[in-house]
Structures are given as C-alpha cells and as structure tokens.
Amino acid sequence: MNPNKVKHIVLAGNPNSGKTTLFNALTGLHQKISNLPGTTIEKKTGYFNIEDQKISITDLPGTYSIHPKGEDELISVGFLLEPQDAPIDLVVFVADAGNLSRNLLLYSQVADLGYPMLLALNMNDLAAKKGISIDIAELSKHLGVIVCPVNARNEIGLAKLKEAIIKVDSAHQSTFYDGGEISDSNFFSNYRHFLQDQIHKLKEEDPEQAKKNELDVSAETTARYHKIDKILSSCLEQDAKKNKNFTQRIDSVLLHPIYGFLAFYFTLFLLFQLIFKVAEYPMNWIEIGFAFISEALKNNLPEGMFSSLICDGVIPGIGGVIVFLPQIIILFALLAVLEDSGYMTRVSFITDRLMRKFGLNGKSVVPLIGGMACAIPSIMASRNIENKKDRLITILVTPLMSCSARLPVYTLLLSLLFIEKDQTWVDLRGLILLGMYLLGFVAALLFAFIFKLILKQKEKSFFILELPDYRKPRLKNVLFAIKAKAGDFVFNAGKIIVLVSIVLWFLASYAPGNKFEEIDHKYSNYTAEDKALKIQSERLEVSYAGILGKTIEPAIKPLGYDWKIGIALVTSFAAREVFVGTIATIYSVGDPDDEKTLSAVLASQKRVSDNKPLYSIATVLSLLIFYAFAMQCFSTLAVTYRETHSIKWPLVQFFYMSGFAWLMSFIVFQIFS
C-alpha cells in the first residue's frame, strides 16, 4: 500500500468486547471505557502510525447484529452500510473470546458486506479462566482471515495486531455465508442493498414492513449460528469443570432476591455517605483558601469598581463552585467504579420491574443515577434503550435528578436555613440535602408515570440485557474519568461564571439615560455615610440589571422572591451554579459593607413591603424547591433537542419542569409563610 495514503480502519464488534479499550491502546487517546455494554454511543476517529503507514481508526458503538435495535446500534450499522468520508480499507473485528459464538454472528454479517476483515480475539485471559481454549490457527483457516489474540486491557499482542493491519490487502474478501437453501444465488450482491433498505424502513418507522422482513432474517440468523457452531466445534474446547467462575459466585449474592436488594440499597447509602461525609474535609480547606485569596486581593487592589468586581463577584463565584470539586470527584469516581466493575447492569436487572411501572426501563437507571452528576452525558447514555417511548421518557425526566450544579445552590440556601443555630446543623443540613436528591428522584418517577399515560406506545417495550462478567475496576480508568469530568466542571463553570459576573456587574453598574445622576442629585443634602448606602441600593434598582429583575418580579412575587432574586434566576439559565456568584455580585454592589460573609449579608436583607427578613424559612424552602425542579440548563435543552431531533421535546421539558417548579414553590411558600 502507498505509505502516503492513509489506511482507514474500523473497529466493530459486540457491546463490551473491548473495542474502545483497544482504540485507546492503539491511538493513545482516552475515550471513556467501562464494563457496561453500550458505553460508546458515538463513532470516534483517531490516528496512529505503523512504521511509515498513517492509519485512521474509527471506533464504533457496539452492536449485537447488523439488524439494529437501539439508536447506538443504528449509528454503527449505518456507518458500516454507508461509510462516510472515506471507503473502509479494513474492519478490525473485536471479539470477546469468552463468548465467541455470539460474537461471530456479527462477524459473519460484517464479513458478508464484502469488507476485508481481521479478527482480534480479545479477553483471552478471561476465556481461559472459564475453561475455554481456542485453536487460533484452525479458526483462522475456517474464517479465511488473520486472527490475532490480544489483551487490550494489558496492551498485549498489539505489535502482532499492527503487523497484521498492514498486511491485509484492502481488496481481500472472505465472505462467510452463501445464503444456503433459504435464499437465491444473488445473496451477496443483494445483502448490502437488502440491509440498507431495512435501515431506511427503520428510520421511517414502518413497523408493518419490518415485521414482514423479520421471518426471512430469523431463519438466516439461525443458519449462521449453526455454521458458526460447526466451525467452533473443531477449534474451541470448553472444560466444564473449570467453569466455576467468579462472576457467578458474586451474583449468587448480589442478584439474590433478598440480599440483592439489600446490597443495592447499601451501595446507594455508601455512595451518599462518601459524597457528603468524606468530602466535607477538603471542602472546608477550599473555603478557607478562597476566603484568604479574596481578603488578600481586597487589601492589595486599589479600591473601586474593578476591585469590587473581582473580589465580590468573580472570586466568590468561582470559589462557590470549586468548593464542590471534592464531592464531584467522589461522585464521578464512584460511578466509574460501579460501571467498570459490571455492577451497573445488575442494578438495571434488579430495578427493571419497578421502573417498568413508571413507564421506564431497567436501562433507565444508568441515566438516572448519572443524572446526579450531570444530565448532559446521562441523556446521551439513554441511546442504548431500544424502546423509543422508554427512551423518550428517560430523556424527559433525567434533568429532574439533582445534578452537581444544584449542589452549590442548595448549600448556600441551606446555610441560610440554619444560620445562628446550634451545633447540630451539620447533620440536619446533610439530611435535607439527601432529601433534595430523593425529591428529585420521586419527581422523576412521578413525571415518568404521567408521560407513560400521555404518550402513545408505538412498539412493545422489552428488556434484553447482557450482564457482563465482573472485572476489577481499572484505577487508570477511574482517574481519567475524574480528570476529564473535574477539569470540565471547573473550566466550563469557571468560564461561565466569570463571563456572567462581568456582564452582570456592567448591568448593575449602568442605567439607561441619566437615572444615576438624578439619584445622586436627590441625596446631595445627606451625610456622606447615609448617602453612600441609599445611593448604592437605589442605583441598583434603576440599573439595567434592576430593570431586568423588576420586569419578572410580578411572576415570582407569589413564590416569595423579590427582583434581586429575579436577577439571579435569570442568570441561572446560563448554569445553575451561577446563582451563587450572582447573589454575591448583586448584594456587594448594593451593600458597601464588605466585611460580612455572603450568608450573613443575605440573612440581614429585609423585604421592602413589610420589612420582615427577605430570606425567611418560607422563601428559602421555596427557592430550594424551585432549583430542584426548574429547567434552568440551556445545555441540557440543547442535548435533548439533539437526541430527540425535535424542538417539541426540549420545549415540553422546559415548560413541564419550570411550571411544576413554580407551582410547588408557590405551594411551599404559602404553607410556610
């Protein structure tokens, strides 16, 4: 092959066969990997060199067959049937050696598309533990392709694999199945067209036609399996005595009808204990650190508008978010461990019955639990839910789970609830925080049930899930998950907070026309101290930010909020955690006293109408409820739009969540005030 020409190779295979692990090992990239079928939901391309040959490698989501059921499978099959960008020079088929028969079904289907194939036999170590031994040379002879044993996890066998990648000619074909007695002689020439036809029908959502095609396909699938088993009988040996595996021993406890449920609850309990208890210590250090930085800057910067922007808006805003880094790190690390060990699929198995009642699916548990971290990747993770209605409901309710962006808001509000109370506040706060998470989950189930009743079911819901073998979580993998997520969180949140703080500061510092001059003129007879205070707060009221807050005040007054909180609600649409920075900026602009902490400043605020404390228990509870339920995340709406291909669903999501938030906050405020 011409070394100047890039060789395009594709990784295909069943879910959880280790394609992405191999992709990472070959390219040096760090795509997300785990022991959870369906982790890869998009195709990803990377590059590497074998000697002088430039290779482009595309990793596809796993699929069980060429007849896709889920959205993720459709991506892979669509790509294999109609390659984009460049023709495929080679398909490296990654097969789990411990489950070769089922893996070879897809292999045979891809080979029959006419691609040059290479079989990478992965996870031989696990297969050996199950008592499986495979005659590589014999298998290679039968399939007519090179077979490379690899261990992607430990990067064993990569040199041989690379050698083979170069060696296979891009014109080499090794078709598998000839159609047998059930098809005409034109089987191959028609195979690709037949499949393409099916895919288009699938996209058109024509269940009648799909049913008609099905009969032919299942006969073909059975025939393929029989041929595969015939081949394997000559090259695969299974020592039944050795097959007392580790996974079955663990599952006999974790999938036990009683112990299994207990184990699941204990896992959740442990998760929250670690998030709230262990994270407390580093959170304290970070808080102290930021207070110190803010103080030091205040003392060294020249007094004025700029100093107040940095010290009162930007620094506390960023600090208010960084403080949650320990909790987010622990959350993401634990989720990575759950996924990489193989336990997450068991959670789906245990909860499917319950979830079904609410119009969801055992597979919805993965997005819902992930929603406690962030709704955006979780909504994308719903792609492996095959039933369209189950998937849509999962997408719609996942943002009700309390995500990590709500944490800073909850914590600030909770500190107001328990200000100047006795020593027990730490426990109470933790308890209420746990309650907020529970509330999100209950609301998600409630709305799932409502959507189940409203939405029409077009196809039968089903639950067919492979439970992979348990594996030791990879430390490197967990660390990369933390690094990627934590970095993302700090960088993105930091960017938005700085931006919003600056915009807000300008909006609060300028007013249309000469309103500021009028105020200055009005108070020209007052003493200096009095004047500063009055002028500052009246200035905020007439500023652009004030106008914004005043505009929406009528809508939020029944919830117990004033126009200042209104400003924070509006800026929260950039990201919920911006609330903290916004509140900090607003009150420091309005209040020249810089000495007090933010929660003390808030506690001293009075309502204009009756001069009672603004942040009363009723208002704070109402705000907590509002932030728990309201759809205030533009990125989530964007991802819902992308996943549902329709503007209708993000709109539905926005209005049902925000409407419910308004109603519940209204009720809570009226009850407690």
Add this chain to the structure above:
Amino acid sequence: MNASELKQGDTAMIHHVEFSGLRNKLIEMGCFEGNKIKRLYTAPLGDPIAFDINGYILALRKEEAKLIEITLKKIES
C-alpha cells in the same frame, strides 16, 4: 414448556422461538434452536430472569422468556 417455567439452576435445550417482534433479536442473542439455556437468577418480584446462554448471562423479562420454547434435558455432570 417455555423458558420462564424453568426452575432455578435447571438446564434445558431451546427448540423454538415464538414469532413476535423480538424473535430475531432473541435468536441473535443466542436463543437459537439447539442451544442450551440455564436459569441462573431471578430479580425481586420474580421478574426479570437471568439465564446462562452458552457461557454468558442474558437477562430477559418474563414476557420475553415465555417466547422461548424449551425441552428439559438431563444435566450432564
């Protein structure tokens, strides 16, 4: 007899998958004629059920397991 009636720990031979929208999917997952199926675990409330299909674990709802026709077979030690 169908796979949902299989007792915990028992092995059977699959001889047919009933026609339905899921027939091909189930066959693809290894539930084809002549393959062995063993009931491994049952989720709380009796549904779904996890089976061993030729060395890997497949979880199915009761409804789906009912589509799989089986013949009981003596377990070879």
